[in-house]
Amino acid sequence: MSGAEPVLEMRDVGVELAPLGGAARRITSDVDLALHAGRTLALVGESGCGKSVTALAAMNLLAPPLRLGTGHILLRTPGAAPRDLTRLSPAELRAARGGQLGMIFQDPMTALDPAFQVGEQIAESLRAHLGLSRRAAHDRAVELLQLVGIHEPERRVRAYPFQLSGGMRQRVMIAIAVACSPAVLIADEPTTALDVTVQAQILELLRELGARLGMATLLITHDLGVVAENADTVAVMYRGRIVERASAEALFTAPAHPYTRGLLASLPPLDGPRERLRPIPGQVPPAGVADADCPFVARCPEAMPRCLAARPALTAIAPEHEAACFLHATVAA
Amino acid sequence: MLTYLIRRTLLVSVTIWGVMTILFGLQHLSGDPTLLLLSSDATEDARRTLANQLGLDQPLAAQYAAFLWNTLTGDLGLSWKYHQPALRIVLEALPATALLTSAAIALGLAVAVPLGILAAVYRNSWIDTLASFIAVLGQSMPVYWSGLLLILLFSTTLRWLPSMGSDGAVALVLPAATLGLNIMARIERITRASMLEVLGQDFVRTLRSKGLSERSVLFRHGLRNASVPIVSMVGLQLSALLGGAVLIETVFAWPGVGRLAVNAVYARDFPLVHAAALVVTLTFCLVNMLVDVLCASLNPQIRLD
Numbered sequence: 001m002s003g004a005e006p007v008l009e010m011r012d013v014g015v016e017l018a019p020l021g022g023a024a025r026r027i028t029s030d031v032d033l034a035l036h037a038g039r040t041l042a043l044v045g046e047s048g049c050g051k052s053v054t055a056l057a058a059m060n061l062l063a064p065p066l067r068l069g070t071g072h073i074l075l076r077t078p079g080a081a082p083r084d085l086t087r088l089s090p091a092e093l094r095a096a097r098g099g100q101l102g103m104i105f106q107d108p109m110t111a112l113d114p115a116f117q118v119g120e121q122i123a124e125s126l127r128a129h130l131g132l133s134r135r136a137a138h139d140r141a142v143e144l145l146q147l148v149g150i151h152e153p154e155r156r157v158r159a160y161p162f163q164l165s166g167g168m169r170q171r172v173m174i175a176i177a178v179a180c181s182p183a184v185l186i187a188d189e190p191t192t193a194l195d196v197t198v199q200a201q202i203l204e205l206l207r208e209l210g211a212r213l214g215m216a217t218l219l220i221t222h223d224l225g226v227v228a229e230n231a232d233t234v235a236v237m238y239r240g241r242i243v244e245r246a247s248a249e250a251l252f253t254a255p256a257h258p259y260t261r262g263l264l265a266s267l268p269p270l271d272g273p274r275e276r277l278r279p280i281p282g283q284v285p286p287a288g289v290a291d292a293d294c295p296f297v298a299r300c301p302e303a304m305p306r307c308l309a310a311r312p313a314l315t316a317i318a319p320e321h322e323a324a325c326f327l328h329a330t331v332a333a
Numbered sequence: 334m335l336t337y338l339i340r341r342t343l344l345v346s347v348t349i350w351g352v353m354t355i356l357f358g359l360q361h362l363s364g365d366p367t368l369l370l371l372s373s374d375a376t377e378d379a380r381r382t383l384a385n386q387l388g389l390d391q392p393l394a395a396q397y398a399a400f401l402w403n404t405l406t407g408d409l410g411l412s413w414k415y416h417q418p419a420l421r422i423v424l425e426a427l428p429a430t431a432l433l434t435s436a437a438i439a440l441g442l443a444v445a446v447p448l449g450i451l452a453a454v455y456r457n458s459w460i461d462t463l464a465s466f467i468a469v470l471g472q473s474m475p476v477y478w479s480g481l482l483l484i485l486l487f488s489t490t491l492r493w494l495p496s497m498g499s500d501g502a503v504a505l506v507l508p509a510a511t512l513g514l515n516i517m518a519r520i521e522r523i524t525r526a527s528m529l530e531v532l533g534q535d536f537v538r539t540l541r542s543k544g545l546s547e548r549s550v551l552f553r554h555g556l557r558n559a560s561v562p563i564v565s566m567v568g569l570q571l572s573a574l575l576g577g578a579v580l581i582e583t584v585f586a587w588p589g590v591g592r593l594a595v596n597a598v599y600a601r602d603f604p605l606v607h608a609a610a611l612v613v614t615l616t617f618c619l620v621n622m623l624v625d626v627l628c629a630s631l632n633p634q635i636r637l638d
Contacts, residue, residue: 020457059542090547098544105542110535115557115632125543160633176543 005076006034007216008058008101008184013071014289015053015062015240026069028054028240029289030314035184035216040207042219042231042248044263050240051220052106055188058218059103060085060093075100077183099129102177102215104206106189108169112161118172119145119157122179129180144175149205167198171205178209185215191226203230224267228252233320236260239295240288242314246321256323258300294326302327341625345618352614353404356607357397365389366601370413387413387603404611412605414597419608423590427612430589433512433581434574436505438567440513441520446563448517449524450551453532456525464521471518480511480584497586508585512578516570523566527559534558561628561635568624572617 013031018024028050035041045051056062060073073085077100085096097103105111113121122144123137132140138157145153148171161169170190177185187206191199207230210217219230227234227248234251236244236259244257255261262280269275282299294300294307306326317328367380367389384390388399403409412419452464474482487507488496495504531537532555540550579591586592590609597605629636 056538061538061542063538094544094546096544097542101542103539103542105535105539107535111539113536113540113554113558114634116554117633124545124549128543128545128549162634173539176539 004036006074007037007076008035008218009033009074009076010054010058011072011074013054013057013073014069015050015057016067016069017065017288018067019065024067024069026240026289027066028057028237029070029291031057031071031237031240031242032314033058033218033235033242035218037183037216038211038214039232040210040217040219040230042221042227042234043237044221044224044227044234045237046222049237051222051237052188054237055103055186055218055220058184058186059097059101060088061097061103075184095129098125098182099180100183102180102182102185104170104173104177104185104187104190107193108166108173109193111173112169114161117158117160118164118169122157122172122176125176125179140179141175144179145172147178147209148172148175149201150175166194167202170194170198170202174202174205174209178213178215181213182215185210185217186220187217188220189222190219191223192221199226206230224263236263239290241295241324243296243325244323245314246323250318250321254318254321256317256321256328257296257325258302258327259296260323262299262301294324341622345615345622348618349404349611349614350401352610353401353607354397356610357400360603360606361393361396363601366413366603369601400607404607409608409611410604412597412602412608414600414602414605419602419604420612422605423593423608423612426588426590426593427616429587430575430578430582430591432505433508433578433587433589434571436509437512437516437574437578438571440509441516441570442567444513445517445520446524446556449521450528450556452521452525453528454551456529461525464525468518468521471514472522474515475580476511476515476578477580477584479514480508480581483507483511484584508578508581508587511584512574512581516574519570520563520566523562524559527562528555531555531558557631560631564624564627564631568620568627571624572620575613575616575620 010031010033014029015027016024017027031050031054033041033043033054043051043054053062053066056066057068058073060068062068068086071086074082075085075096076082083092083096085093088096112118119138119141122141123134126132126137126140127134142153142157145156150156150168150171156164156168161172164172185206190206191202194202203226206217206219209215219226221227231248234246234248235242236251236257238259244251244255244260246256251260252264255264259280265278266280268277280299289295291311293309294303294311297303297307300307304326312324312326312329314322314324315328316322367383367387371380371383381390388396391399407420409419411417412422415422448464448467452461455461484496484507487494494506496507497504537550537555540554575590578589579595581587582589582592583595590613594606594609594613597609
């Protein structure tokens with residue numbers, strides 16, 4: 001996809017749900033993702049497919065009962081040896097989070113500390129990572145608010161989160177995430193909780209910042225419209241596994257996995273006759289990965305006997321296009 | 334802020350009027366004080382003379398009016414028992430109560446807040462279990478009993494500390510520790526609950542994603558957000574104790590307001606009861622007001638709404 005080595009690489013990442021006193025259950029498995037500088041990878045899938053836990057895993061930010069079961073997360077920043085986030089000491093991990101890795105969360109209403117002014121919440125990151133003085137951090141916080149498109153930043157810097165609208169809070173969240181010019185930006189459904197008009201503005205801002213700061217962006221979303229407009233490459237996730245990976249263009253023009261096709265077919269057409277929406281039949285089974293059969297077999301319109309007997313692996317079906325489906329096994333073979 | 338203070342002052346006045354009215358009613362329901370003030374073989378004449386001196390032969394409405402007027406002017410008259418200004422007696426006992434209360438609260442806070450935070454951070458671990466055990470123990474042992482146990486251990490058996498009186502700092506240790514244990518239990522539980530709630534919120538994940546130190550996450554952000562219920566609980570304890578830690582003052586013969594008030598009630602010393610009730614009510618209102626102001630300063634949402 002890109003010649004250069006990825007800035008952040010998730011290899012074979014599997015997240016487990018380990019409730020107190022209960023048996024651990026895998027909820028994602030074999031997740032491989034590579035983020036390249038200046039490019040956006042979209043991770044799409046339905047609710048509960050494991051997108052958000054993958055985002056948290058990328059920051060090594062899983063908290064009990066969730067934990068990283070398998071895998072490595074390699075961070076390559078200029079002028080430093082590649083580091084495996086799963087092997088860093090707590091202090092090294094803290095330096096990476098907020099420093100080289102920035103994260104934006106889904107719900108800006110709850111993601112900010114209600115008892116602190118937004119300026120302070122930006123400034124404390126600057127102070128922790130860049131060692132700025134109180135004064136300098138405050139001034140930089142004002143600049144960052146300006147950068148994310150907040151009017152009257154000198155005044156807003158003293159506002160508390162509850163005094164700001166949802167869109168403005170998400171802008172503050174973005175300012176926090178990019179405060180220390182991170183190499184990687186992880187945005188977990190950054191627009192899901194916002195009004196449609198605000199969504200477009202926030203995505204525009206993310207695109208612009210990504211280009212300006214050369215960040216590698218992981219954009220988690222369930223909205224294929226967002227993917228089409230913002231992503232360079234796309235990974236489709238279903239039941240804790242990546243079932244298809246391709247450039248955005250290839251995915252929309254030649255979707256390979258029946259699940260991806262179903263997702264695209266369920267979108268209402270903008271032109272042409274109005275018809276009933278076409279849902280993918282069936283329900284997403286409960287979280288947890290299975291190994292014995294194809295995860296999509298129960299809902300797949302093209303299921304074959306062998307889909308029940310074994311799980312198809314993610315294989316290349318075209319240059320820069322991979323799918324985990326037996327329909328394409330002959331092509332690959 | 335000014336309107337707030339004016340409104341609060343008005344509310345305090347209404348509270349005091351209410352408490353005073355109830356007190357007046359109770360005093361007059363509790364029987365004729367002259368029977369207790371005079372020896373049992375006193376003549377009816379002597380009793381009537383005394384009632385006349387104390388104003389008890391006046392119509393009830395007139396007594397009530399005088400009672401309220403005295404409350405308003407702060408002139409509560411002489412204690413019938415000690416023949417000294419009642420208010421002065423109470424005010425002289427107040428520092429002892431304040432000292433005991435603040436020592437107990439300080440002791441309770443010093444142990445409870447760190448313990449509560451630890452219990453929340455390491456919930457369901459042995460630390461949490463230990464903290465719960467201490468909390469249950471502290472809260473379920475009545476202070477007169479735990480006080481006696483401490484006296485038995487440290488005064489009677491080990492002879493390290495005095496069991497009574499108020500001479501010097503050593504005399505403060507046992508009563509403050511007894512009360513402190515009880516208060517600590519309550520504050521620990523509310524600290525744990527409040528911290529658990531805060532640490533489960535989304536913004537804590539944001540703080541960690543920013544790479545902040547655990548100290549900053551727990552104390553700067555966590556405790557700040559968890560502080561309003563803790564401060565409210567401390568305020569409740571503080572006002573309750575300033576009103577007289579009656580039991581503890583009795584067990585340790587501590588010369589505070591609580592013991593004074595109870596003795597005054599037994600002696601039917603109306604002016605002294607009146608003075609004690611007035612001082613306690615005022616302290617209560619004042620502490621509550623301070624707690625409200627403190628909570629507002631800790632939580633911008635309360636402050637700015």
